[in-house]
Amino acid sequence: MYEIRPESVKTFITDKNMRLPRFQRKQTWGEEKNFQLCISLFKEYPIGVSILSIEKIEGEKNVKWLLDGRQRKNALSLIYEDPEKIYFWARKFIGFKDKDKTEELEDKYWQKISEYIESDSEEIKNENNNNESEDEEFEQNNNDSQIGDYYCSGLKLLLEIIKVIHAGYKNSTGFTRPFDIRDSVKNLSYIENRKGDMVLSSKKLKTFLDEYNNYCNNASIDYEKYESFIEFVQSRCVVIDEDKLNEDIKTNWKYMFNRIVMIEKIDELLSNSRIGIIEVKDLSPADSQKVFNIINTEGEKLTAVEVLSAKPNWNKKIDNPSYESKQVVKQLYERMGINKIDDVVRWDLPATLIRRLHKNIIISKFENLSKSNNKKTEKKQFENEITSGFKILAGIYQNGVKKEDIEALSKNKNIDWESDIDKLVQELNTMISIIESSTYFKYLKSWDTPISNFTSNFIVMNFIIILYKDWQRKGKPNGSDTKTKQFQKNSMILLDKLLYEYVKGVWKASSDSKIANNIQQLDKEAEVFKPIDSNEWEIVLNEIFEKNTINGSKITVQKMRPLLFHFYALNQIQGPGNMFKIDIDHIIPGSLFNKSTLDNKDSIKDNILNLGFLPKDDNISKSNKRLSEIKHNQWLVDQVIKYEFIELNDFNKYSNINNYEEMFKFRKEIFKEAFTTKRENLLNN
Numbered sequence: 001m002y003e004i005r006p007e008s009v010k011t012f013i014t015d016k017n018m019r020l021p022r023f024q025r026k027q028t029w030g031e032e033k034n035f036q037l038c039i040s041l042f043k044e045y046p047i048g049v050s051i052l053s054i055e056k057i058e059g060e061k062n063v064k065w066l067l068d069g070r071q072r073k074n075a076l077s078l079i080y081e082d083p084e085k086i087y088f089w090a091r092k093f094i095g096f097k098d099k100d101k102t103e104e105l106e107d108k109y110w111q112k113i114s115e116y117i118e119s120d121s122e123e124i125k126n127e128n129n130n131n132e133s134e135d136e137e138f139e140q141n142n143n144d145s146q147i148g149d150y151y152c153s154g155l156k157l158l159l160e161i162i163k164v165i166h167a168g169y170k171n172s173t174g175f176t177r178p179f180d181i182r183d184s185v186k187n188l189s190y191i192e193n194r195k196g197d198m199v200l201s202s203k204k205l206k207t208f209l210d211e212y213n214n215y216c217n218n219a220s221i222d223y224e225k226y227e228s229f230i231e232f233v234q235s236r237c238v239v240i241d242e243d244k245l246n247e248d249i250k251t252n253w254k255y256m257f258n259r260i261v262m263i264e265k266i267d268e269l270l271s272n273s274r275i276g277i278i279e280v281k282d283l284s285p286a287d288s289q290k291v292f293n294i295i296n297t298e299g300e301k302l303t304a305v306e307v308l309s310a311k312p313n314w315n316k317k318i319d320n321p322s323y324e325s326k327q328v329v330k331q332l333y334e335r336m337g338i339n340k341i342d343d344v345v346r347w348d349l350p351a352t353l354i355r356r357l358h359k360n361i362i363i364s365k366f367e368n369l370s371k372s373n374n375k376k377t378e379k380k381q382f383e384n385e386i387t388s389g390f391k392i393l394a395g396i397y398q399n400g401v402k403k404e405d406i407e408a409l410s411k412n413k414n415i416d417w418e419s420d421i422d423k424l425v426q427e428l429n430t431m432i433s434i435i436e437s438s439t440y441f442k443y444l445k446s447w448d449t450p451i452s453n454f455t456s457n458f459i460v461m462n463f464i465i466i467l468y469k470d471w472q473r474k475g476k477p478n479g480s481d482t483k484t485k486q487f488q489k490n491s492m493i494l495l496d497k498l499l500y501e502y503v504k505g506v507w508k509a510s511s512d513s514k515i516a517n518n519i520q521q522l523d524k525e526a527e528v529f530k531p532i533d534s535n536e537w538e539i540v541l542n543e544i545f546e547k548n549t550i551n552g553s554k555i556t557v558q559k560m561r562p563l564l565f566h567f568y569a570l571n572q573i574q575g576p577g578n579m580f581k582i583d584i585d586h587i588i589p590g591s592l593f594n595k596s597t598l599d600n601k602d603s604i605k606d607n608i609l610n611l612g613f614l615p616k617d618d619n620i621s622k623s624n625k626r627l628s629e630i631k632h633n634q635w636l637v638d639q640v641i642k643y644e645f646i647e648l649n650d651f652n653k654y655s656n657i658n659n660y661e662e663m664f665k666f667r668k669e670i671f672k673e674a675f676t677t678k679r680e681n682l683l684n685n
Helices: 007-014 029-040 070-082 084-094 102-117 120-127 154-166 202-217 225-237 242-272 283-296 304-308 322-337 374-397 403-409 421-435 440-447 458-475 482-503 510-521 534-547 557-569 589-593 601-605 617-622 634-644 658-685
Strands: 002-008 048-057 063-068 136-139 142-145 191-194 195-198 275-281 582-586 611-615
Touching: 002 007, 002 242, 002 304, 007 070, 007 242, 029 070, 029 084, 029 154, 029 242, 063 070, 070 084, 070 142, 070 202, 070 242, 084 102, 102 482, 136 403, 136 601, 154 242, 191 374, 202 225, 202 242, 202 582, 225 242, 304 403, 322 421, 374 403, 374 421, 374 458, 374 510, 374 601, 421 440, 440 482, 440 557, 458 482, 458 510, 482 534, 482 658, 534 582, 534 658, 557 582, 557 611, 557 658, 582 617, 589 601, 611 617, 617 634
Parallel strands: 048 275
Antiparallel strands: 002 275, 048 063, 136 142, 191 195, 582 611
16 A cells, blocks of 8 residues: 655655646745755754655556655755755845855854754854864955865755855856856856846756766766866867966866865765655555545645546546637646646646636635635635536536545546537536526525535535536526426525525535435436425524524524525525625624623524625624614615615614514514515426
């Protein structure tokens, strides 16, 4: 099932057989976190573990998918590719400035390292003092330590690297400066244009120096001699002044070689350091997810869609994706902070399914849900959107929404991935528009709040899957014929039933199994689309009215929201549309209940009989005011009359908390009529 082993860090970061899953978490490690990894690396602390999923692809070698460790791998790769990254991370972590002298930089370094490691600062400084290196003056007052002659502790080596790079110039740093030989050669590979300035690139210089080492090894020549470097430069560049080239390299060789050794020591450190590798093989998506979550107790849980994105069948390329598919896939990866996705694979199609549905009354997209700066909430909403796409497709094609159904979806030979999902998207949009054109859903849509915003993803997925299959069985009617009208009626019956089950708590557990069972029950259409008896709704409402509970549990505003939306649509009350956002309003302000001595006052306050919707700006205007305090605002008065059924001449009466029972009594009849007579009229229409 799995294997645990150590692996050289250098092997880990240069492994070309390792792939990143399509679905990746955004790069969240900042410069300080990256430098903390540097400290662990140079101090020879453990640097964590990474989890690989080994999958066999037909006709290819086993492929390693990096399930966990992307951010660690990214930081280690940057250390290997570009030593200047270490310096810039250190600046952020330590807090030194461009103008700090070497002594100031050292003091800040050791102080910050001491604080981070939580060791005695004198102990660390003693380690520093016992390993003095010979500092020599580099031209233009640059302090440059002789790393080649220096065998020091890891922390001291890390400091020396920072010091070497610290001396900065307009178009170079202390690391690249000695290699500025532009006056004597052309086409230097480590020169690049940055906003019009030709600068020395540390990353490209590192590659150039790696090539130099390989050149010396292959030719069996001494890489410590400046003549070898001159020979290498001549083999790679066009020399325009040989005498100057020879003189520049000879003069600066001590500093050049110092940096060559610095690169060598970093490579050596990465080669000798070990990272823990956990390889999982031949696991189901459920097992992969569970193994990961057991191991990764400190980090974020691996989502099911992340596991799927590392499966071979889900990574099969779509040869001729539609223009719409390509655009929406491109947008998906931009949202994830990944901008180099040029192809479309199977995984992308369910991941973008919700994104391709038109704005509708059933399910909202990520940007519509995200109303706060809560990144954790936004991340969850984003993942829910993607997961819903997979489950809807699995429900439609596999008749189930469990992990094994989703895994089987990628292997379904009856799906033409080149065209079937595009066709399904069009059909879902058509089906939803048919649903929205019926009387009940027209009123529900006028409140501009998708069902997913006041119920759950499971309710929404069940609703879409069951109705699509019903529509399909009826021949996908689209008009004003009998089959279309029966389908629209079934849509209302199903939502009414789902809302009833939702408020009763039926969907709290085993929701995947419940959806699968509902799909199986479609063979008994009369059972699936059998309306909830009006008496059942009355029992629920009476418990709310009389006991302030549902199934014995105290009511909350959150539990009342779906009932309110259903009530307004049943009552055929037009909402404010997309012109205004809506908000829950307590008719008798909560502050009055908070000050009262009523028993069970919190539940009474949140009883549906004391709740209504108002356009959000109006609700803010009303806020904790009594009805008697808003009579001067005619627009707001009109909204209260329209949406809360209280006439102006009763405003004073229902501003007194002692009259709440009288208000509840007359509003009770309005709610009962909506859930009985008006509901039955809609069902029988």
